[in-house]
Amino acid sequence: MNPAALDEFLRAPRIAYFSMEIALESGIPTYSGGLGVLAGDTMRSAADLELPLVGVTLASRAGYFRQEIDSAGRQIEHPSLWNPAERAVPLPAKIAVHVDGRDVWIASWLYVITSHIGGSIPVLLLDTDLAENDAEDRHITDVLYGGDAEYRLTQEIVLGIGGVRMLRALGFRIERYHLNEGHAALLCLALLRRTRWTERPGEHAQALLYNVDEVRGLCAFTTHTPVEAGHDKFSYEVAERLLGRWKDMALLRELGGEQHLNMSLLALNLSGYVNGVARSHAEQSRLMFPGYRVHAVSNGAHPLTWTASGFREVYDRHFPHWCHEPEVLGHIDTVENAELWAAHAVARGALRDFVHNRCKVLLSDNVFTLCFARRMTGYKRPDLLFSDLDRLRRIAAVHPLQIVIAGKAHPHDVEGKRLIEILHRHIADLQPDLPAAYLPDYDMDMAKLMVAGADAWLNTPLPPLEASGTSGMKAAFNGVPSISVLDGWWIEGCIEGVTGWGIGSAQDAASSHGTILYDKLERQVLPLFYGDRSGWMKVMKGAIRHNAAMFNSHRMMRRYATDAYLHRA
Ligand SMILES: *Cc1c(COP(=O)(O)O)cnc(C)c1O
Secondary structure, eight states, rough: OOHHHHHTTTOOOEEEEEEEOOOTTTTTTOSHHHHHHHHHHHHEEEEHHHHHEEEEOOOOOOSSSSEEEETTEEEEEEEEOOHHHHHEEEEEEEEEEETTTTTEEEEEEEEEOOOOTTTTEEEEEEEEOOSSSSTGGGGGGTTOOSHHHHHHHHHHIIIIHHHHHHEEETTOOOOEOOOOOOOOGGHHHHHHHHHHEETTSSSSSSOOOHHHHHHHHHHEEEEOOHHHHHHHGEEHHHHHHHHHHHHOOHHHHHHHHHSSEEEEHHHHHHHHHHESHHHHHHHHHHHSSSOOOEOOOOOOOOOTTTSOOHHHHHHHHTTTTTTOGEEEEEGGGSSOHHHHHHHHHHHHHHHHHHHHHHOOOOOOOEEEEEEEEEOOGGOOOGGGGGGHHHHHHHHHSOOOOOEEEEOOOOOOOHHHHHHHHHHHHHHHHHHHTTEEEEEOOOOOHHHHHHHHHHHEEEEEEOOOOOOOOOOOHHHHHHTTOOOEOTTTTHHHHBBBBTTEEESOTTTTTTTGGHHHHHIIIIIIIIHHHHHHHHHHHHHHHIIIIIHHHSSSSHHHHHHHIIIISSOOO
């Protein structure tokens, strides 16, 4: 018997959205960064728009990790434990998947995302912490992106194959499967097998033979990785051993690649609809995978989630249905500057208080605040802003400037961790000329404070490595313009001097980006902020008018609905 909470979700067919990570809420550590937040925003938009989705992910009982930073700027990782029983409802079904010759039992938890304007979306959190499993298997769904290749592949078997079986066992009828990144590609294998599909629990079972074409008709795949090396790959030796019963290795090689089992390739070959997450990323993906038709659906951020309370009130007053139709923010010019600036001042104050509580750094109320926060890793170049400390000091001596930074490095990313240390050294070097803080343990709540409390949002990736980037979209909802290298979404979102500023162009060498950034700050951004407040407000409004109205997850989900879900491959 299913709990009543599940019944309402079983009445009509649904689209199953599979993702290794889904950011349900800030206090539930089932996400590491942009991919998980996007998955969460996808679910939240589906709830707002009453689209019939069901999310499938892992319980990640030990989370990604909690970040501590010691006095030398070194990252220390702690498990981020949470108890699903406190936030989700246990579901009765248990199923097993075959891994390395044994059965691994899986149960699931129901977490319901409820929209304040209408619908709700069920998310299933798969969990192997069951008495039926041996001690080691109980930890399969513990650590997000933890462990070695075998641990990862086992998690992907649980997510992909286990997820498909769990949906069936619970009585879901699934019309489409949406793979958020290649991690979920094994779900296509589960569909490929000859399976018994129970139309409705209790009624007669109907046998269906899925072939490749049928599976392609059922699957949509969103790739998020702009470089070949970033795609999830496993050796066939490991794959054959762990997958066990999947005997048809010849077919697997044909679909997943000759050398390695490449999860993106597997997903590409078994999905009738494929897309990248920004126009340039789709182009990049076509070059990487010639012969595949890769569409572009640019990412978006969830309107309500990423809008600070002061801005929510402004939007509620002027555009009462903005949470359903964020395009109406295109009319932001009808709002008085003073009203918008008051909302911004509240958001700045909230960030100032938070920074003071966390790091004892005192930000000034009247000083331009530049924020940078995201995963700390080489290609994001978080040190670009500090490439010439003397120049930065000279700029700040004329136009005062303060900086807030945050971000975690993956535990295995040596370069990313080194960058965190370097940033701490730069921050120390700049005192007392330039107030700056590094906030430890970046998460959604902190992101929300930062994207609203900043005066400008900085992004400095090395092109073409930023598939999309989403934090600048969140900033736009709060009237915060971006200063960013033209890569990912910003190629589409940047109107120079109108929505923010681009750093360089396709012709400029990446090595010149530091100088260009300093020039922009010194000659355009800071003089505008301090010298022409109404000119500055125009840019704030430009960010809202163009970027919040466009780069929201409602537009994204309406695109997925028409192009990926209704489309027949
Ligand atoms: C939005 C977000 C990210 C992703 O930021 P990008 O700019 O896309 O790299 C990462 N972590 C958290 C907590 C976020 O909210």
